[in-house]
Amino acid sequence: MRIVVLRAFRPSLLIVVHKPVAVGGLCGLGGLGSELCERDWLRCGDAAFLRPGWALPSDMTTPSASTSGSNPSFNPGSNSGSNPGSNFGSGAHKPRPFVGGNWKMNTDRASGLALAKAVAAATKPLEEAMDVAIFPPFVYLPLISQALCDAGSKVMLGAQDCYIAEKGAFTGEVSIGMLKDVGVSAVLVGHSERRHIMHEGDDFVTAKVDFVLAAGLTCVLCIGEKLEQRVTGQTDHINELQLERGLKHTKVEQLSKLVVAYEPVWAIGTGKTATPQDAQSAQAHIRTVLAEMFGKEAASTVRIQYGGSMTAANAATLMAEQDINGGLLGGASLKIEDFTAICQAAAASVKA
Ligand code: 13P
Numbered sequence: 001m002r003i004v005v006l007r008a009f010r011p012s013l014l015i016v017v018h019k020p021v022a023v024g025g026l027c028g029l030g031g032l033g034s035e036l037c038e039r040d041w042l043r044c045g046d047a048a049f050l051r052p053g054w055a056l057p058s059d060m061t062t063p064s065a066s067t068s069g070s071n072p073s074f075n076p077g078s079n080s081g082s083n084p085g086s087n088f089g090s091g092a093h094k095p096r097p098f099v100g101g102n103w104k105m106n107t108d109r110a111s112g113l114a115l116a117k118a119v120a121a122a123t124k125p126l127e128e129a130m131d132v133a134i135f136p137p138f139v140y141l142p143l144i145s146q147a148l149c150d151a152g153s154k155v156m157l158g159a160q161d162c163y164i165a166e167k168g169a170f171t172g173e174v175s176i177g178m179l180k181d182v183g184v185s186a187v188l189v190g191h192s193e194r195r196h197i198m199h200e201g202d203d204f205v206t207a208k209v210d211f212v213l214a215a216g217l218t219c220v221l222c223i224g225e226k227l228e229q230r231v232t233g234q235t236d237h238i239n240e241l242q243l244e245r246g247l248k249h250t251k252v253e254q255l256s257k258l259v260v261a262y263e264p265v266w267a268i269g270t271g272k273t274a275t276p277q278d279a280q281s282a283q284a285h286i287r288t289v290l291a292e293m294f295g296k297e298a299a300s301t302v303r304i305q306y307g308g309s310m311t312a313a314n315a316a317t318l319m320a321e322q323d324i325n326g327g328l329l330g331g332a333s334l335k336i337e338d339f340t341a342i343c344q345a346a347a348a349s350v351k352a
Contacts, residue, residue: 126344
């Protein structure tokens with residue numbers, strides 16, 4: 001009963017923060033165990049969800065970084081030269097970096113908890129400079145929400161997917177309301193593994209973007225071409241299509257909650273990273289498409305992450321590029337040393 005009272009007062013941050021509420025009624029949910037109830041994670045998660053640090057800051061710009069570095073990366077049909085810039089100019093301000101760790105279907109209760117705590121500790125000194133999110137498997141979200149809260153961390157808690165209905169007979173699915181309920185503030189949409197392994201189509205992706213943004217959460221829209229599309233010169237075309245379809249209903253005022261993750265499918269989990277030049281070329285084009293859809297000024301504030309075998313060794317060179325504003329990491333997000341080094345590189349990428 002007391003949970004119902006809390007939900008009714010949710011719009012008020014002060015009530016949620018200052019009035020402890022017992023959550024014993026949640027103990028049976030999802031087999032989460034009694035320790036979560038003792039920790040009152042729901043109250044903490046709600047407060048954290050509303051923290052300013054969990055939303056994109058209104059001032060998302062930081063000084064520009066230089067473009068430099070050697071290039072040990074994979075190059076299957078280079079796009080370099082065809083689109084060197086987004087016409088925003090190399091002196092343009094870069095948006096605040098955003099690094100996400102997509103844990104995919106990895107970790108267990110103990111290792112996930114340990115990793116989340118380590119991420120919270122390691123990224124504390126970087127909070128002023130950048131945003132960090134982790135995307136654990138659904139079942140560990142409440143546990144990790146609590147851990148981030150206990151650590152006083154600004155690391156955003158993200159979900160790897162969501163469903164496009166609030167509730168009902170959708171066996172196996174998880175709604176945005178449920179995600180918000182446990183402190184999630186960002187959701188991955190259209191990840192290539194969902195598009196290509198789970199066969200999620202464009203309309204489904206569009207609907208998910210609409211649901212996430214309508215709920216006021218940060219939407220990380222993942223796009224990217226397959227190998228055969230790159231070698232046949234279709235990279236920009238595919239990104240254009242996926243962007244235009246995914247953002248079909250998105251309004252300019254929702255862009256502060258949008259992050260685009262450019263993840264070439266052939267680079268994901270393969271160890272074959274795009275060259276900084278190829279990634280920049282694709283991402284510059286993505287920004288140009290955003291500018292056509294929403295105007296140049298709005299487009300200039302959108303964070304565009306690169307994802308696909310980003311490592312501690314190649315992150316700095318990639319993120320030195322004008323339109324690479326962070327990374328979405330799979331494998332490297334599971335190793336705290338690598339994840340930390342990549343976050344540090346992201347923070348450094350916008351230093352004058
Ligand atoms: P890897 O970093 O393992 O290539 O995965 C990237 C990814 O898919 C992040 O969403």
